[in-house]
Amino acid sequence: MKILKAYLKEAISLIKSPGRTFIEIIPDDGYRISVQRAFFFILLSFLFSELFSIKSALLFFFLGGSIIDFLFRSIIPSLLWLIFYSSIYTVLFLASGIGAFYLIAKYSRGLLDLLRITTYVSRLSFLTTLLAILSETFTSGWFGVVLIILFFSYGAYLIMNALYYGLKCERRNAIFGSIAVAVLSAALFNFNGERISGEFSRPTQPKLLTPEEEREKTQQAREIIEKLERERREKGLEK
Incomplete structure (x- = not known):
């Protein structure tokens, strides 16, 4: 628990x-501590996305409310998969982040x-956990999209501080580098769930008709139906 409290602090x-x-941060005593910290927050983000969700509550309900069935048929298998996926995402997160920071710092x-x-x-x-909470809490709508955009803007701000104050990069390169990393991360997030572009591509609501327009449309439909009926009867007589 002390380690978890330290991470949250x-x-x-x-x-x-x-x-x-970032100015006062001292490098960790070995890469293991950095990996453990990243794994903790990524695992926590998966827990918020999967186990602490409405899907789990519905599954518990459909299993008849049995804690034993829910534990062995849902929680434990899901937890094992989450640990596996968290390990993979931890490697990807650290590898991509280290690569991006190193290239920007070198340039x-x-x-x-x-x-x-x-x-x-x-x-x-810890941003991964925050993103998971926002995604699960505000699942749809423009308000959720605005929050996600603000989140990635804040992420760019933190990255800029890490590059400028921590790695002593030039201010201009730190700003543009942080924006590039944030935009790429937002694109990957949107590609995974279409959270942002989905709102822009959502079809518009149909235009409401006035009573006069509705009567006119109804009359036109009746005339078309009557015309089709007459043509059908005429064809029947010809046969």
């Missing part, structure tokens, strides 16, 4: 003062300490 301090936090003549970069990327992994 680190995330809160980073939210309160990202610039000062900007910043610090190229891999352990420091890994520490910064793992400190930002």
Whole structure:
């Protein structure tokens, strides 16, 4: 529990003062600590997305409310899969983040300490949990889209602080690099669930007709039906 409290305390301090936090951050004592931190937050995000969702509650209901059935037929198998997926996503998250930070720092003549970069990327992994909470809480609608856009904007702000204050990159490169990383992350998130583009591509509501227009449309439909009936009868007589 002490380790979990420490991770949450680190995330809160980073939210309160990202610039000062990245200046004062000391690299972790080995890569294992960074991997554990990233794995914890990514696993937590999967838990919010899967186990702590309406789907689990409905499954519990359809299993007759049996805690034993729900535990062995849903929770334990799902938890094992979540651990497996969390491990894969942790590797992908750290690899992509370290690669992006290293390239930006190298281009900007910043610090190229891999352990420091890994520490910064793992400190930002709490964003995955925050994104999972937002996605599950605000599942649809323009309000949810605005929150997601604000989230990625805030993520770009944190990345900029990590690059500028932590890795000593040039301000311009830190800003553009953080925006590029955030936009790419938003594109991947949208590609996975079409949360953002889905609202823009949603068909518009049909135009409401006035009573006069409705009567006119109804009369036109009746005339077409009567015409088709006459043609059908005429063809029948010819036969």
